[in-house]
Amino acid sequence: xxxxxxxxxxxxxxxxxxxxxxxxxxxxxxxxxxxxxxxxxxxxxxxxxxxxxxxxxxxxxxxxxxxxxxxxxxxxxxxxxxxxxxxxxxxxxxxxxxxxxxxxxxxxxxxxx
Amino acid sequence: xxxxxxxxxxxxxxxxxxxxxxxxxxxxxxxxxxxxxxxxxxxxxxxxxxxxxxxxxxxxxxxxxxxxxxxxxxxxxxxxxxxxxxxxxxxxxxxxxxxxxxxxxxxxxxxx
Numbered sequence: 001x002x003x004x005x006x007x008x009x010x011x012x013x014x015x016x017x018x019x020x021x022x023x024x025x026x027x028x029x030x031x032x033x034x035x036x037x038x039x040x041x042x043x044x045x046x047x048x049x050x051x052x053x054x055x056x057x058x059x060x061x062x063x064x065x066x067x068x069x070x071x072x073x074x075x076x077x078x079x080x081x082x083x084x085x086x087x088x089x090x091x092x093x094x095x096x097x098x099x100x101x102x103x104x105x106x107x108x109x110x111x112x113x
Numbered sequence: 114x115x116x117x118x119x120x121x122x123x124x125x126x127x128x129x130x131x132x133x134x135x136x137x138x139x140x141x142x143x144x145x146x147x148x149x150x151x152x153x154x155x156x157x158x159x160x161x162x163x164x165x166x167x168x169x170x171x172x173x174x175x176x177x178x179x180x181x182x183x184x185x186x187x188x189x190x191x192x193x194x195x196x197x198x199x200x201x202x203x204x205x206x207x208x209x210x211x212x213x214x215x216x217x218x219x220x221x222x223x224x225x
Contacts, residue, residue, distance in 0.1 A: 042217030090155055101146045104155035
């Protein structure tokens with residue numbers, strides 16, 4: 001099994017719908033992150049959490065919310081999806097020390113029509 | 114805030130060396146990373162270098178760090194078609210309590 005699992009892998013949804021992307025990890029890491037990737041814009045941080053009781057906004061949090069249900073689970077919600085939220089979404093985890101960087105999931109490709 | 118810059122595209126012929134460059138602004142960065150993203154996949158850590166090192170070599174990969182110029186490079190020797198991917202540079206700020214800062218990624222195309 002993958003260390004970081006994202007579900008679903010692909011999703012098409014309609015404008016205005018609420019959608020949740022889920023992330024679970026088996027690394028035992030305290031820190032988890034949500035990024036979106038758009039061509040030419042690289043990775044942009046949406047939200048991050050350094051432990052179960054800690055939630056922080058990233059550079060592009062508007063229109064998104066998160067829930068850290070447990071150390072291993074971090075979900076991202078789009079409350080009312082809009083077409084410019086069409087992107088590839090990645091979840092990642094890390095330890096508190098820098099030695100090994102981040103471990104990424106395989107991504108969720110979201111299309112809002 | 115911290116900024117990490119990379120050129121967006123690089124094209125090389127199979128068998129040649131590839132050099133992907135990155136500049137960063139935080140002079141107190143502790144770790145710098147290179148990640149590889151293959152088509153349809155997530156990012157995988159390729160290698161990293163600690164800020165007190167100038168060079169790190171791992172098989173076909175050589176990382177050079179010039180702290181004075183805040184410049185990081187990744188050299189891939191004998192580039193193969195399987196090296197075609199997007200390569201991201203990332204920086205871990207010294208505090209350790211802020212997330213990694215990623216560059217926009219360099220798309221490497223290897224021509225057979």
